[in-house]
Structures are given as C-alpha cells and as structure tokens.
Amino acid sequence: MSINKQIIVIISFLLIITPYALGHVMGENLQNFQYNAELVPVAPIVDGYLDDPVWEKAIPGKLEQDLVTGERRPESSDFTGSFAAVWRNGFLYMAVKLIDDQIETRQKKLLRQDHLIIYLDPHHSGLKEDMYRFEIPIGNRAGVLKSPLTRVEWGNDGQTCELSFRLDNIASKGNTVGFAIAYNDVDDGQLQHKITWAPEGYTEEYEYIADLVFTAKIEPNKQQKLIQWGRIKSLY
Numbered sequence: 001m002s003i004n005k006q007i008i009v010i011i012s013f014l015l016i017i018t019p020y021a022l023g024h025v026m027g028e029n030l031q032n033f034q035y036n037a038e039l040v041p042v043a044p045i046v047d048g049y050l051d052d053p054v055w056e057k058a059i060p061g062k063l064e065q066d067l068v069t070g071e072r073r074p075e076s077s078d079f080t081g082s083f084a085a086v087w088r089n090g091f092l093y094m095a096v097k098l099i100d101d102q103i104e105t106r107q108k109k110l111l112r113q114d115h116l117i118i119y120l121d122p123h124h125s126g127l128k129e130d131m132y133r134f135e136i137p138i139g140n141r142a143g144v145l146k147s148p149l150t151r152v153e154w155g156n157d158g159q160t161c162e163l164s165f166r167l168d169n170i171a172s173k174g175n176t177v178g179f180a181i182a183y184n185d186v187d188d189g190q191l192q193h194k195i196t197w198a199p200e201g202y203t204e205e206y207e208y209i210a211d212l213v214f215t216a217k218i219e220p221n222k223q224q225k226l227i228q229w230g231r232i233k234s235l236y
Helices: 005-022 053-057 227-233
Strands: 032-037 060-063 077-087 091-100 117-121 133-137 150-153 160-166 175-189 188-196 210-215
Touching: 053 077, 060 160, 060 175, 077 188, 091 117, 091 175, 117 160
Parallel strands: 032 077, 032 210
Antiparallel strands: 060 077, 077 091, 091 160, 117 133, 117 175, 150 160, 175 188, 175 210
C-alpha cells in the first residue's frame, strides 16, 4: 500500500471513531464513565416502592456531583440521592432514592419544584438533546409520557421512584445508550442545587452524557424468549 493510501485509510478511521470517542464522559484515569444495567431474572413491579429483590443486588450510582461548581457534594441532611437500573424483556427499569430535607411540590411551575431530569438516548449520540430529556416532578405522576418512558411511580412521600423505559431490541446484552440523571433541589420556590451522577469536574456546560451499558450474567431460556410483546405491554 502506498503512503498516500495509508494516510487516507488512517484519516478515514479517525473520522469514524472520533464522534464516538468524543461522546464519552471520562472519569478518573481517563476511563469511560458508565453505568452497567444488569439483566435480571424477574422484572421489578413499577409501583414506586423499592421492595423488589432486584434492587437489593443492583449497584447504586450516587447523585453527588454539583453541576454548578463542578465539585463533589458530601452526603448531608439537605440532600442525598442515588439510583439503580436493571433490564428485562426489552425494558429498562430504574429506581431512584432521595433524601431531601424540604421537598417542594406546591409551586405550579416545574422550575420552582423539586424535580428529576433524565436523559435517555437510545441512539447513543452522546449529546444532551431535548428529545431525550425527561423532566419529572417529585411525588407526582408524569402527565403525557414521552417515548420511550412508559411509566413513573412515586412512593414514600416522594422519597422513592420507579420508572420504566421500553427499548425493545436496544435493551440487549452489550448494547449502549446515552444516559444522565440529575436532581434540581428547590427550596421555597428557589433553585438551590443541581446535583447529578457524573465524574468530578463535570458541570452543566458539558454537552456530553455518559453511557449506560446493558450487561448480563444470566441468559433467558427458550420459554422466556417466546413471551409475546403484547403480554409484556399489558403487564407494564
């Protein structure tokens, strides 16, 4: 192969991988910052209460990164939050646990209420895009659900939440979607903090979101593979 052809091949390769590489959020030691959602044998019941056995084993991600200052927030009575995610039969299930000393739900405008912000990008563009942004007020059911979000339920006076996302074949072992979760802490109608799951130094100006990877230590049996999507939809 000539020198010119080698150069063309190298440039083409870099053009292919660069958008994907830039879309990654990097943590310590320049490692990709990601959450691994594990395949579970039985899907959780989306009722807002985190009493399903799957949540006992799921690894939590902590909401501790301040989006304004870029610094880590220590756990406190003012706010502590975490989430976990698992998947089953084409659905991604998410659990959120919050401890907030003052939950604001009385205001009419969402920006003056405590609320979750979730990005879930099935196409893995790696960027924050409004079409994949879900704003969820604390303690209230979402109004008209936007695909792929299919259900939101709160429990324990707004301290726990369960959500489900229908992703069909995207929710498969080894696949990756773009993902981010944050909490806007509002007291007396005024925004106090924006807290997210992200590596230290990450701020709201950063346009990329992290990865959520579908992992599996168990494999579905033949009978489970034959479950009809209509049956699944009726259950969730």
